[in-house]
Amino acid sequence: MTNALPVAVIFIAGSFFIPIFRGKMKSVYLLALPLLAFTDLIFLPQGESWQVGFLNYTLILSRVDKLSLVFGYIFILITFIGMIYSIHVRDNTQHVAAFCYAGGALGVTFAGDLISLFFFWELMAVASTFLILAQKTGDARKAAFRYFLWHFFGGVCLLAGIIFYVSTRGTIAFSFIGLSDTGTFLIFVGFCLNAAVFPFHSWLPDAYPRATITGAVFMSAMTTKSAVYILARTYPGSEILMWAGAFMTCFPIFYAVIANDMRRVLSYSLINQVGFMICGIGIGSQLAINGVVAHAFCHIIYKALLFMSMGAVMHMTGRIRATDLGGLYKTMPMTAVFCIVGAASISAFPLFSGFISKSLTVSAVAESHQTIIWLMLLFASAGVFHHAGIKVPYFVFFGHDSGIITKEPPLNMRLAMGIAAFICIFLGVYPAPLYHILPFPITYQPYTFFHVIGMLELLMFGALAFTVLILSGFYPAELRAINLDTDWLFRKPGRAFITFCDRPLKTFGGAIETLVSKIVSLTFLGPGMSVKIEERFDKLFHKILTSIPSVIFIWMKPLKTETRQISWNLLYILLPFVFMLFFIFIFRT
């Protein structure tokens, strides 16, 4: 035991005291917490500490090594920047949720065993739901509910996997797992859901654009990147991740090009960037893992910067759709510059942070001679410049003039964006400090002549394609529309199925029952026999024929998207959960 606390405890316990403070003291307290956590992290001893006995197992609340330390630094840094950005928010719920969320991410990062990992994992899911709910619109409430259900599904998979894993291997150690049996596969699905791996990605572009302006900044940083960290630790070198990652870099680009909501464009480009990391984990070499960590570090900052700049536009104008915006550079020049810095970083322009981190992963792919993957990543690099690098700044700050007269966002927002933009450029120009803290020793040199020229050619000629297509009018126009994603599967046929169980099936059953009792009562069999026959019919119809739909119907009917129904919802979700635990326990051998 040492004097330094586990970092997650500082955020989670600290968040309870936020409502006590008022006015300036609250601002000071909100900014002091990340600084305190950072100081604490420096004093935490290397290796495992804070071992706590729990149900015959030993939980490890603090495991500090090179891999977890980088993620610890970046999560604390982004909490600090995000807090500066959201210091003007007077809603305590949002601040408490943000700190619990960041605390969950830090807990996941420093957890040394699967049980405490699961606890912090669920804390993240619950706390982040409140960041969406706090938007207080009907749309946000529904999206928050879907988000929660998705993560609940992921959490259940993870828990089932952990139980399988523990019963077969007899250890709760959180280290390399690797895909081998049912348990490890279930854990894998649970992690992949949080990393937004296809087809479990649709919660991300569904929920992030509906979160609060400040909440989206935190969300863009924590959930997917903590999943990346965990996958890098548990499943490095899994070939399936390499292909899944390469696919993730490509398909969201098409969606991002045709999306209208600017934060949805950023959400799709987030999946695309996480794809690079997932692909690197799939390669699994030292250079690749270094690339994953470096890219996660840079990505958190520039993606938060992009979300902050779009949030600033939304805060000042109340609009976020590309169709409503345009020409804002005249009244928000500073925000425009910050947005362009973020856009240049995500596109991996030389001298910006994306350049020095993405190239590590791409080089690792080239070193392992994965030709198709390499070409896919190169396509994604050109594509990300197209949608996040050009589309976002162009349609918001340039393009057709929307005639909106507004002002620069408040000082704290500008300050937070300024810090993030500075880090983006600083790391791009001088990557040594970042390379120094990577988990493996590194000799990579990003600024070689051919690398710079090659990347510039790729990006500039991508820009030429954009220019040509815009001038020729072929570029898909911005439309007020939404685009279907995999969540259509449960949002439309799922709803139709429930309606089918509710109306036609129920009416049909009721009609048959009345008919049977009428027919029986007309015959000479007498009331006793009629009751018996009816019971038989009842059994046939209700228990045998319709058992599956009616069970689902009974579960699904009370699920309402109203927040006041949330306790009922939780109960309905928890019951099958308990059943599942029971069955796993019976069949664990």
Add this chain to the structure above:
Amino acid sequence: MKPDKQLKSLDSPKAQKKFRIYFYLSLCILLCVDLIAYFFTERHGHFSWEEIPVFNAVYGFTACVGLIFIAKILRWVVKRKEGYYD
């Protein structure tokens, strides 16, 4: 905030044309540098096509044009009205 005079001039067709000329010029310079470097230095890539001088430029351009084509087809398939799920 009052719109800046200098900034406002970005909207005029003349300024846009000027911007485009600079842009095309920088593309030409980039290609020239790459071609000159091709004749004077030896380059090593992990794949054979990395040694072709303007490979990245051609790939970047075709990738982005292809991207828009596929995105247009995708939009035709997945586009719905905004209140579709309500």
